[in-house]
Amino acid sequence: MRLTDADRTRVAAAVAEAERDTAGEIVTVVARRSDAYHDVALHWAVLAMLLVLALLALMPGVAVWLHGLVADPWDGAPAPGGLFTVALLLLAATFLIVRVILAYRPLRMALTPGSTAGRRVHARALTLFRASAEARTRDATGVLLYLSLDEHRAEIIADAAIHSRVTPDVWGAAMAALIAATRDGRPGDGMAEAVRQIGLVLAEHFPPRTDDTNELPDRLIEL
Incomplete structure (x- = not known):
């Protein structure tokens, strides 16, 4: 399962589109795997x-x-x-x-237990969130969307301001779209749709400011 140039362009465009309607910032990261096990x-x-x-x-x-x-x-x-x-x-x-x-x-x-893979994916996502999104925006409105391809698992981790208003279950539609597309061999489509769903949530709680700037990169980060 590989990401194409078209996938990268599609995800970056989805991030830019989603961020037009919100003060939130979305960081997308795709890794081949979260651990060697x-x-x-x-x-x-x-x-x-x-x-x-x-x-x-x-x-x-x-x-x-x-x-x-x-x-x-x-x-x-x-x-x-x-x-x-x-x-x-x-x-x-x-x-x-x-x-x-x-x-x-x-x-x-x-042969890796699902619970083990889940813990490793979450730990990697948390590390990446702290390095790429946490407290890196003016109002603490960064969100990390992380996909680990080999494990077919994903994580959405939100910054403090978002976490205080949005419960984790709100991201269910984004997660479902991402995992379903990844299992079908379409990770690019899944990432783009997940970004769109995240953007809808952010737009509801964090409308764009008049002086809004793009604080985090829109491009897809691959590890």
Whole structure:
């Protein structure tokens, strides 16, 4: 899923159009993803190790059989140290195999819990809001629209003056339009429509001033 030059132009034009009817300022940001989720791969690798250990506890004969593949059969029953060595090698091999498999990003993303992805997207959006929009307008009327493509998740974060008048559920139409279009492979259309919906909310609560100026960039920021 990629943004085209036409998408970038469409979003910038939507921001300019929305801001004509309000003193609010809209910042749009699109990121490929909000996190690499390498820690998720580590968690799955550790879980796989624990499952292997549980299987060895349930079926100790497997460890004995594996020990017999490399030990002298005339030595009799394997010593505990030999069995522990087999278990250690199995655990290490399991960890490495799972970790290598989950180096494939699409699989790692698919195995990332939705709650984890949601928290990471929100944290990234909050960081970007603080850097690009928070308290950067005269009347604290900045809004960040953030889309994380790989997670198919978005965030709308508003500055203090807006947050004091507008409850989070008011952004529902903008979020629904953005997520639906992104899932259809049309992130540019979704961003433009979300900007339009945000503009309607801002125009209702923050009409344009006579001395209004464009305080934040209209262009789409890509990370």
